[in-house]
Amino acid sequence: MHISMNIWVWVAAALTLCIYSFLYKDNPFYKFAEHLFVGVSAGYIMVMEFTNNIIPNLWNPLFVNHFDEKGRLVSCAFYQLFHDGRWNIGLLTLLPGLLGLMVLARLLPKVGWVSRWPLAFYFGAYQGLAIIGAMQAWVLAQVFGTLVTQGNPVFSLALFSTATQHPGWTTVVAAVSGPLMIVGVIATLTYFFFSTEHKGVVGGVAKVGIVYLMVGFGASFGYTVMARVSLLIGRIHFLLADWLGVVS
Amino acid sequence: MHAFLDKFLHIDRRYIFIAVAIGVVLPLIFPLKLKITTTPPVERVYREINALKPGTPVLVSVDYDPSTEPELSPMTVALLRQCFARKLPVIIMTLHPGGPGLALGISNKVAAETGAKEGEDYVFLGYKAGGSAVMLAFGRDIRLAYPYDYNGRPLDQLPMMRNIKNYDDIGMVVTISGSTFPDAWIAYAHERFGPKIAAGVTAVMAADYYPYLSTNQLVGLVGGLKGAAEYEKLINRPDRGHLGMDAQTIIHIFIILLILLGNVAYLITRARPARADAAPTGGA
Numbered sequence: 035m036h037i038s039m040n041i042w043v044w045v046a047a048a049l050t051l052c053i054y055s056f057l058y059k060d061n062p063f064y065k066f067a068e069h070l071f072v073g074v075s076a077g078y079i080m081v082m083e084f085t086n087n088i089i090p091n092l093w094n095p096l097f098v099n100h101f102d103e104k105g106r107l108v109s110c111a112f113y114q115l116f117h118d119g120r121w122n123i124g125l126l127t128l129l130p131g132l133l134g135l136m137v138l139a140r141l142l143p144k145v146g147w148v149s150r151w152p153l154a155f156y157f158g159a160y161q162g163l164a165i166i167g168a169m170q171a172w173v174l175a176q177v178f179g180t181l182v183t184q185g186n187p188v189f190s191l192a193l194f195s196t197a198t199q200h201p202g203w204t205t206v207v208a209a210v211s212g213p214l215m216i217v218g219v220i221a222t223l224t225y226f227f228f229s230t231e232h233k234g235v236v237g238g239v240a241k242v243g244i245v246y247l248m249v250g251f252g253a254s255f256g257y258t259v260m261a262r263v264s265l266l267i268g269r270i271h272f273l274l275a276d277w278l279g280v281v282s
Numbered sequence: 283m284h285a286f287l288d289k290f291l292h293i294d295r296r297y298i299f300i301a302v303a304i305g306v307v308l309p310l311i312f313p314l315k316l317k318i319t320t321t322p323p324v325e326r327v328y329r330e331i332n333a334l335k336p337g338t339p340v341l342v343s344v345d346y347d348p349s350t351e352p353e354l355s356p357m358t359v360a361l362l363r364q365c366f367a368r369k370l371p372v373i374i375m376t377l378h379p380g381g382p383g384l385a386l387g388i389s390n391k392v393a394a395e396t397g398a399k400e401g402e403d404y405v406f407l408g409y410k411a412g413g414s415a416v417m418l419a420f421g422r423d424i425r426l427a428y429p430y431d432y433n434g435r436p437l438d439q440l441p442m443m444r445n446i447k448n449y450d451d452i453g454m455v456v457t458i459s460g461s462t463f464p465d466a467w468i469a470y471a472h473e474r475f476g477p478k479i480a481a482g483v484t485a486v487m488a489a490d491y492y493p494y495l496s497t498n499q500l501v502g503l504v505g506g507l508k509g510a511a512e513y514e515k516l517i518n519r520p521d522r523g524h525l526g527m528d529a530q531t532i533i534h535i536f537i538i539l540l541i542l543l544g545n546v547a548y549l550i551t552r553a554r555p556a557r558a559d560a561a562p563t564g565g566a
Contacts, residue, residue, distance in 0.1 A: 057299045075380075082379040087411045102429070104436065163414065167469035171499060175473070179497030254489050257506070261353060261485035263306075263533045264507035267526040268352020270306045281310050281525075 036279030047277040050269055092131045180219050188212025218246040287547040298540070305536055309528035316528055323495055324512040327480045327502030328364070330454060336369040338453035339446050341420075341477075343463065344388070347380025350460030350484050356510035356523040357482045358388050358458050364517045366396040366403065370453070371442045375407040375428065377416060377463060382409045386432065401440045408432035413463070417470040423447055449477040454501070458482035464491060468499045482509065 038044065052067035094100050096111050115121050133152035140149040181188060189212050197209035224236060225243030232240045274280045334340065342361065346354045365372045376385045389406050398404050407428045410416050419427040424446065425437050437443040445451060455477050457467045464481040472479045478501045483491055485506025494500040504513055507530065511523030 058296060079379045082382070082409060083411060086379075086409050104438070160414075163418070164469070167414075167473055170473045171469035172465070175497050175499055176493055179493065183496055250489070254486075257485045257489050259537060260506055260508065260530065260534070263302075263530055264353045264485060264526060265350075266302070267306055267310070267507065267529050268522075270303075270529075271310060271352075271522065271525065274307070274310055 038277050038279065043276055047273055050273060092127065092134075095127050096131075180216060183212070188215060217242070222246050284551065287551050290543065290547050291551065301536065302533060305532045306529045309532055310525065313525065314528040314531075316531055318511050318515050318524065318527055320512040320515055323492075323503040323505070324509050325502075325516065326495075327361075327456070327482075327504055328513065328516040330478065330480060330501045331361070331364055331368065331370070334368070334370055334453045337371065339371045339373060339442075339451065340365050341373045341375070341452050341455045343455065343457045343459070343467070344374060344376045344381050344385035345378045345457055345459035345461065345463040346384070347378055347460070348384065349380075351384060352522075352526075353484045353507050353510070354458050354460060354482060355384065355388060356507065356521060356526075357504045357513055358385075359392055359521060360510060360513040360517055360519065360523070361456060361458070361482070361504075362389065362392040362404075363396065363519055364513075366392060366398045367517070369403075371402075371446075372404040373407065373424075373443075373446070373452070374404060376409050377411075377413050378459075378461070379409055379411070382432070401435075402442055405437075405440055405442055406432045414466045414470045417467060418474070420471065421449055421475040449475040452477055454478045454480060456480045456482065458504075460484050460487070464494075464500070468494060472499055480504075485509075 049067045049070070052063040053071075055061055056064040094110065095108075099107065099109050099113055102108050109117070111121065111127075133155060136152045137149045139145045139147075190209075193205075193209040193212070197205040221239050221243035223243070225232075225240040225247065227236075227240075230236055271281070275282065331340070342358070342365075344358060362372060362374075372389075374385055374389050376382055386406060389404060392398070393400065393404060400406065407424075408431065410427050412419075412427070416427045424443075428437065430436055431440065449455075449471065455467060455471060457464050457479065459481070460483070464479070464483060467479050467481075471477055479499070480502045481491060481494075481500050482504040483506075485508070488503065488505030488509070491500060491503050491505075495503055504510065507523055507526045509523075511527045514520050514523045
C-alpha cells in the first residue's frame with residue numbers, strides 16, 4: 035500500500051467520496067462537492083473560451099500589437115487609428131464581437147429582445163451550413179445503406195439460395211438480416227406516422243415497429259449500464275491506485 | 283416464499299450499492315484475467331491504422347471532458363501507442379473546452395513512453411471553439427483554424443506540418459468523443475471532403491453509431507471501456523481497459539441476475555391477488 039502524498043490527489047479522493055456519500059443519503063458534504071463542481075466547471079469553461087476565442091479573435095486585433103503566424107508585426111486597430119489615422123479592421127472581426135455583446139442583453143429584461151437578433155443570425159447561418167451535410171450524411175446515405183450494403187442489395191435472392199444450399203448460422207443470418215432490417219425500418223417509421231389511425235394493417239405494422247423499438251431500447255439500456263459501470267470502475271481505480279496505491 | 287419475494291422487491295437499494303461496490307473493488311485488487319475477444323468494429327479501426335503507410339499523418343480529435351475520461355482515455359492511449367509504433371505522424375486537437383488538459387496529458391505520457399518528439403512525430407494544436415466551423419475550415423487549410431499550436435508556435439515552423447495543408451494530406455481522422463462530435467465529423471468532413479473517419483465513443487452512444495458502420499461512413503468504431511480493452515488486446519498492450527473488464531463482467535452478471543429475479547418475483551407476486559380472489563372462501 036503506497037498512499038499518495040500529492041495534496042491534489044487527496045482533494046480529488048475526498049470530493050469523490052463526498053459525491054458517493056449521496057448513495058447513503060443526501061448530506062452537506064455531497065451538496066458542497068456538487069456546488070463546487072458546478073462552479074469550477076463553469077469557471078474553467080469560461081476561462082477556456084475567453085483565452086482561446088475572445089482574446090485571439092477579438093481583443094488582440096482591436097487592442098494588442100502582435101506577431102502573426104508568419105512572424106510579421108501586426109498593429110492593432112486602435113494603434114493604427116491613433117498612430118496612422120486609419121481604421122484597419124474589418125467587419126469580420128467587429129461584427130461577431132458586436133453580436134456576442136448583444137447576446138448579453140438577455141440578462142437585462144427591458145432590452146432582452148436585442149439578443150434575438152444575434153441568435154437569429156446564428157441559427158440561420160448554422161442551418162444553412164448544416165442542411166446539405168445533414169441531408170447527405172444522416173438521410174440520403176442512411177436510406178441508401180438500408181437498401182444496399184457493401185455494394186450488394188440487402189434483399190438478395192442469391193443469399194437465400196446460398197442459405198438453403200449451405201445452411202449454417204452465417205449464411206442464414208446473411209440472408210435474413212437484410213429483409214429484417216427493411217421490415218424494421220418501415221414498421222418503426224409507421225409507428226411514428228400519426229396522420230392515420232393505427233388500426234387494421236397500419237396498426238399491425240405499427241405493433242411490429244414497437245417490437246423493434248423495444249429491442250433497440252433494450253440494447254441501448256444494456257450499453258448504458260455498461261457505460262455507467264465503466265465510469266464507476268474508473269473512479270474506484272483512481273481511489274485504489276492513485277490515492278491508496280493498493281493496485282498498480 | 284411470498285414474504286421473501288415481497289422483501290426482495292422492496293429491498294433497500296443501499297444493499298445493492300454495497301454489492302456493486304464489492305463487485306468492482308475485489309476484481310481490481312484480485313484480477314481474474316478473463317479472456318477478452320475482439321469484435322469487427324474495433325478490428326476495422328486497428329486494420330485501417332495498420333494499412334496506412336509510415337509517414338501518413340493521422341488527425342486525432344480528443345473531443346471529451348473528464349466526465350467520460352474513464353471510458354475514452356484508455357482507447358486514446360491505445361490509439362496513440364499504435365500510431366507512434368507505426369511511425370505515423372499524429373495531429374492531436376480538441377473541439378471540447380474540457381479536452382485540452384486530458385489530451386495534453388495523454389499525448390505527453392505516450393510520447394514519453396515511445397520517444398516521440400513534439401513537432402516532428404506529433405503536434406498538439408489545443409482547443410478551438412466552433413466545432414463544425416473548424417471541421418469545414420480544415421477542408422481548405424488547417425492553419426485557418428489553427429495558425430499556431432498549443433505552445434504558440436506557428437504551424438509552418440513545425441517540421442511535421444510543412445507538408446500538411448488540409449484533409450487531402452491526412453490519412454485518417456479519428457474522433458474520440460463523449461458527445462455528438464462524430465456526427466458532425468461525418469456530415470461536415472467526410473461527406474464534403476472525403477477523409478476516412480473512425481470514432482471512439484462511450485458505450486451509451488455506441489449503439490447510435492452502428493448505422494454509420496454499415497454505410498461505411500465510419501471505417502470503424504471503438505465503443506466504451508470494452509472497446510478500449512479490445513484495442514489494447516489488438517496492440518498487445520493491456521492497460522486500464524483490460525483491468526476494468528473483470529469488474530465489468532461481474533457487475534453485468536450481477537445486474538442480469540437482479541433483473542431476472544426481479545421480474546420473476548414481480549410475476550409471481552402479481553399473480554397472487556387473482557388466485558386469492560378465485561380461491562373458495564369456505565362456507566358459513
